[in-house]
Amino acid sequence: MVVLTKKDLRKMEENYYWSGYKSWYPFPKELxxxxxxxxxxxxxxYSYFEQDIYEGSRKIFIEYSENKNK
Incomplete structure (x- = not known):
């Protein structure tokens, strides 16, 4: 059983920061x-796999950034 925890969320924030998305650190509260x-x-x-969470999160990031830039 895999779910997204606050610790995982912090790891994601760090990964996005170090991969060049410095303006995304920290993630906005609504995101x-x-x-x-x-x-x-x-x-x-059903159940999630890590890949499901990371791929789904990536899609949510893209959607969020597109809506934010409108």
Whole structure:
């Protein structure tokens, strides 16, 4: 069973910071809230893999940044 925790979220923030997205550190509160809402609990009867969380999070980042720039 894999879910996104606050510790994982901090790791993601650090990874984005060190990969060149310095303006994304720290993540905005509404983005953190969205990520934890979506990936903070297992979707019974399904389960997440780490790849599901990271790929889904990447898509949420893209959507968030596009909406923010409008």
């Amino acid at each position: 953190k809230k969205k990520l934890l809402e979506v990936y903070g609990e297992e979707p019974f009867p």
